[in-house]
Amino acid sequence: MAKVNITRDLIRRQIKERGALSFERRYHVTDPFIRRLGLEAELQGHSGCVNCLEWNEKGDLLASGSDDQHTIVWDPLHHKKLLSMHTGHTANIFSVKFLPHAGDRILITGAADSKVHVHDLTVKETIHMFGDHTNRVKRIATAPMWPNTFWSAAEDGLIRQYDLRENSKHSEVLIDLTEYCGQLVEAKCLTVNPQDNNCLAVGASGPFVRLYDIRMIHNHRKSMKQSPSAGVHTFCDRQKPLPDGAAQYYVAGHLPVKLPDYNNRLRVLVATYVTFSPNGTELLVNMGGEQVYLFDLTYKQRPYTFLLPRKCHSSGEVQNGKMSTNGVSNGVSNGLHLHSNGFRLPESRAHVSPQVELPPYLERVKQQANEAFACQQWTQAIQLYSKAVQRAPHNAMLYGNRAAAYMKRKWDGDHYDALRDCLKAISLNPCHLKAHFRLARCLFELKYVAEALECLDDFKGKFPEQAHSSACDALGRDITAALFSKNDGEEKKGAGGGGGPVRLRSTSRKDSISEDEMVLRERSYDYQFRYCGHCNTTTDIKEANFFGRRPPTWSACSRGTSPSSTACSRTPATASSPPAASTQLCGSGIPGRRAKTSRAESWKTWRARRRPTSGA
Known part of the structure; x- marks a missing residue:
């Protein structure tokens, strides 16, 4: 384990009372501590599989959502159930979130009934119900900078934004993935950068993960509405749904080429969970049907395979990197323009x-x-x-x-x-x-x-x-x-x-890929590190997360791949399959001592763990 001089932080902890919690989150995660981690308790209360867990900001409350359509708020320190309420959903709950700056009073839930509900926990009532989505809602996201705003990702391919101050019955479409990837695309997960709340990461069906600038999208739409010629367009005009520079794609360089092979083996590539590091400089992506990837958002690198030409040694002649008309390749492969x-x-x-x-x-x-x-x-x-x-x-x-x-x-x-x-x-x-x-x-x-x-x-x-x-x-x-x-x-x-030449893209509107999408995929960035899970990689409920806020050092624990600048302090944890309808807590394994579960960042790694079912 690398040696770190913490004298300055020790002095700041003594002088500033607020610095104590930051000090704990930064330095309590050590290799010996991680090796001692083990099951501390199972919280019994749900009658169905537990799909999602969420900690409040202080780390002293834990909310859970289940197939039984109930949400429970727990006191994890004392293993007690504080509150249980029926959410009004008619199907499995997939996501729960505390609304920021609401005193842990407002809880948001998204479910398979395509609904998003907002609950007041103090009176145990559902105060807002949104039914704008047309397919299962898989994830809710919030941002501290916008305390009355939240977002949802659903399998109808839409990312919706909600503002409880402006409209308590309807939401607006922030991002429509179907305009880029066709009608069959499904949004699976999303998260907001904790350091830049205008940065939104979205995971969907397929190997690509997308980062959006929310502020640029809103400014673009405002300028379109204010433009005098906003309602006058010629036949050839095409209004872009997103402005240039508002989206950036990330992908593991080998996945687009391997996609047909995975489809033949009935292995679906889909981002099951995405999350930013506490400092907002890294993005951790869980690929269902594959591995876990860490992307560096500061020092970006292009995929190595994107730098290769896509040639075909057939009867066609290669001229300027492109096949002649009697060939079968036009430089496009699996939705990517490979450089020639x-x-x-x-x-x-x-x-x-x-x-x-x-x-x-x-x-x-x-x-x-x-x-x-x-x-x-x-x-x-x-x-x-x-x-x-x-x-x-x-x-x-x-x-x-x-x-x-x-x-x-x-x-x-x-x-x-x-x-x-x-x-x-x-x-x-x-x-x-x-x-x-x-x-x-x-x-x-x-x-x-x-x-x-x-x-x-x-x-x-x-x-x-x-x-x-x-x-x-x-x-x-x-x-x-x-x-x-x-x-x-x-x-x-x-x-x-x-x-004639082989068509490399379907002409069907349902699965057609737009030219804008092709360009964005071409400009994708590659991962920095890869993590190999120890359990079934084909699960669609895999959730790995960051663990603690310690400065990056190298460690070989829970690794199967490249050397990591992310130590055990940020060890990805894959989902396992404990008994259904239970929520598990892990402790330090020290006899006579209880794990300090009030440290919010250190405990975010334990997500909902459940047995895969048809509703997952």
Whole structure:
């Protein structure tokens, strides 16, 4: 565990009374503390599965929503039920939220009956009922800066905004995803940045997560209403629902390409939960059917696969990166315009700066990782290589070795992480032979067959002595077979369609993707770290969250992937399946001591845990 000088914070805690809680939230999360965490109590009260939990700001109240259409407010410190009321919903409750600055008096619920209800807990009455959605309401979001305003995400593809001061019966549509992704898109989750309440994150069906600037959207609509020509448009005019710059997309770089494969395996990619870090600089995304991803909102990076050209070595000729009309590719793949600047690796230099030797303690870590690799303990090897990479980020060999471990393990997303490591190793050492070859294999496994062939040819040119090795010949045969198989399939499609180009997007309005959506997807940013869950990745109720506010340090706990700047202080926790109709609390595991559940941020990681059902 990294050493931190906390003298200044200790002095501020003594001087400022309000600094005590901030100090606790910042420094109470340590590796030993996390290892002691365990079940403290089960709160019995619901007669149906518990779908959602929500802490108040102080962390001394816990609200729960259930399939029994009741909400319960608990005293978690004493394991007592303080209040139980029927919400008026006629279906499962999926989300509960305390309205900010209301003295924990106002609670908002969203349910599968497409309704959003507002309740006054002091009188146990429902004071507002909204029925504007046409499908299940999956998530409610609030913002401290706007105490009378909240938002909802529903499976009708709409994000609605509610202002209790202006209208207590109706809401306005803030974002309509159907205008971008067709009528079949479903909004699943949303959250507001705690440091910038104008920033709204939305998760929906599909691999992309969207960030919106609420203020820009409102200003855009006000300017449209005030414009003298707002009601006069020619036939060719098209009013954009969102202004330029109001939306930013994030996606794990390998998911758009893998989407058809996942669909064939009946694995639905959908964002089940999104949340910002306490300082608002990171976004944690839970992908149902896949893994958990952390996006850095400050230091953004483009997906590596977006930099690759989408070519097709068929009868069509490639001109300026595009196929001629007798080909079948126009540069669009899975909703992405992939750049056509050609796949080129760094040229080998006559003089390459020598690799700095690892210090003795990191050399021991590397040897332990090599031993784990030899014993086919891939996850352990990855964790050890990651530990070494964190301490020696400019060592190409470590990246190359970790890429090999990823490729051997073959979990979802491993080949893409291996591709990232190979490119990093090559950037540090352009003469890294194994990284060049592994890169070609990764491209092939990620279905970039033409790019894999080009990379393999580049490898043979740089390392002619390896051009006829058994591994190189085997990869060449795999690539050739894949290209022939692909061309055969395209010829059959072309024959069936009259010889014209293959349509890459459906003409059906229900699932059509707009040009604006294509551009936004093209400009997406990649993840920083990936977390592999220890339970079923196909659940649609997975919720990982941040844990504490300690400064970022590295730790290998609960990790299965890249080295993390997010320590155990922000350990993602995947949902498990305890008995239904119960709410679980976890404690520190210290005999004779109760966990300090009043620390709101530290306890946000324990979300609703329930058995998957058809209503989830």
